[in-house]
Amino acid sequence: KAGVTQTPRYLIKTRGQQVTLSCSPISGHRSVSWYQQTPGQGLQFLFEYFSETQRNKGNFPGRFSGRQFSNSRSEMNVSTLELGDSALYLCASSSSGGGAEQFFGPGTRLTVL
Amino acid sequence: KNQVEQSPQSLIILEGKNCTLQCNYTVSPFSNLRWYKQDTGRGPVSLTIMTFSENTKSNGRYTATLDADTKQSSLHITASQLSDSASYICVVFRGSYIPTFGRGTSLIVHP
Numbered sequence: 001k002a003g004v005t006q007t008p009r010y011l012i013k014t015r016g017q018q019v020t021l022s023c024s025p026i027s028g029h030r031s032v033s034w035y036q037q038t039p040g041q042g043l044q045f046l047f048e049y050f051s052e053t054q055r056n057k058g059n060f061p062g063r064f065s066g067r068q069f070s071n072s073r074s075e076m077n078v079s080t081l082e083l084g085d086s087a088l089y090l091c092a093s094s095s096s097g098g099g100a101e102q103f104f105g106p107g108t109r110l111t112v113l
Numbered sequence: 114k115n116q117v118e119q120s121p122q123s124l125i126i127l128e129g130k131n132c133t134l135q136c137n138y139t140v141s142p143f144s145n146l147r148w149y150k151q152d153t154g155r156g157p158v159s160l161t162i163m164t165f166s167e168n169t170k171s172n173g174r175y176t177a178t179l180d181a182d183t184k185q186s187s188l189h190i191t192a193s194q195l196s197d198s199a200s201y202i203c204v205v206f207r208g209s210y211i212p213t214f215g216r217g218t219s220l221i222v223h224p
Binding site for chain 2: 004042043044045048056058090092097098099101102103104105106107
């Protein structure tokens with residue numbers, strides 16, 4: 001069974017631009033969660049989608065948004081990029097969310113110049 | 114405030130030795146606690162998931178304990194191997210399954 005895939009793996013953007021990251025979950029998984037990881041703050045929860053609906057949301061500004069498609073693939077968008085948005089963005093999928101085990105992708109390394 | 118504190122921040126041990134990592138939390142209401150292993154440049158991998166009623170859970174050479182009364186958890190690694198060198202992250206899920214992460218313990222195993 002293929003694991004969680006994320007594209008692109010690396011991305012360089014400039015301040016003010018916007019970016020879209022993609023996550024394909026494990027086949028059959030309906031829950032996708034997004035996380036930001038930085039050296040300063042560690043791992044932080046962005047949001048979780050289940051069956052195309054946002055079920056939970058972390059404490060991030062509205063510049064961070066996401067969506068999930070009917071095939072469970074998910075995208076995350078960051079608008080008006082700031083230097084502080086430079087981070088490793090991870091997505092994780094699980095069969096049902098909640099207490100189910102999560103499987104992480106390799107992440108997208110975003111650098112904002 | 115919902116917080117997860119891990120100690121030590123970093124640890125260096127010799128191959129073959131045992132070690133114990135600590136996790137204290139103030140997350141409420143408690144749903145479950147997880148330990149993840151993250152190798153450099155890769156996504157975290159789940160080691161254990163523990164609910165309120167579970168005191169101990171093992172995964173090979175990894176054994177996690179949970180004391181829900183004192184809100185403490187530990188991860189014990191037995192007979193360490195070079196491949197155990199990684200960051201170990203404690204995560205506590207609250208209520209509607211919103212996670213709060215610890216900052217992790219960086220473990221280095223020397224030959």
